[in-house]
Amino acid sequence: MEKQAIKIGHVETKSVMTKSNAPLGGFSVNPYVGCPHACKYCYASFMKRFTGHTEDWGTFMDVKHWPAIANPRKYAGQKVIIGTVTDGYNPLEEQFGKTRLLLEQLKDSGADILICTKSDLVLRDIDLLMEINRKNRLTVSWSVNTLDEAFKDDMDAAVSIERRLAAMKRVYDAGIRTVCFISPVFPGLTDIEAIFERAKDQCDLVWLENLNLRGGFKKTIMDYIAEKHPDLVPLYDEIYNKKIRAYFEALEKQAEEMARKNSCRFVDNETPYERVPKGHPTIVDYFYHEEVRGTANSGKRNVR
């Protein structure tokens, strides 16, 4: 994907910590508004509505400025997810260092910190991450939904898949819990078994999440499939227009079988916290999770 010029702004905010509606509950923390990774399927693009931005998603970014987190210990034991509607390690983090600042502020909090990224800039902070890992629960997750760099380039402006996997290995080897987040799974394009094979020796968890198409980007993705993969149009029509779930139900069975063959735990919508023997990551099924789980904060627990 062509790298776009990014319009940079600055916003003052009273607190960077926001109660989360995500399935994992806890707090969402986003040191930036907007995301230069510009993923075509980014559900966070809805943010534009709330922030007054009219530019295309991926072409603007606001740097947040917040007062030092008062009493970080109040987050002890709480989930703190960094990067739910931005990537805290987007390339401009190199210049602004807000994610690093945030980690410095949380390093003695005792929070259960999860960093979600598509970057290897996280390696800049490996010493800090190791320090945090000694005192808190820490997990770093990389989104990897393909091994095909050309497809990746069509979808996002983040670093290559190879660089993500190399970063995952270094962080894993440093003793930090890592996740290979196979998301979003593109029907007919994402090969979950190939990705699993590539990542299984360097992650503790493999998360599986289906591609959701809603809002403005549904048309973008459907047009892309029609142009680049016309043979897949009937499948996408079945899933995203007719709402038939057979594809993902079959994939769920395939994932469960892959777990069995590799002696991995297979769980539905949980994030067990443990390091696992190398080569046997816990596989977590998040397909259609928004209907299944509710959120820990809302207390709703829907049952499929």
Ligand code: SF4
């Ligand atoms: S990295 Fe995440 S937040 Fe950034 S554009 Fe991609 S999906 Fe959206």
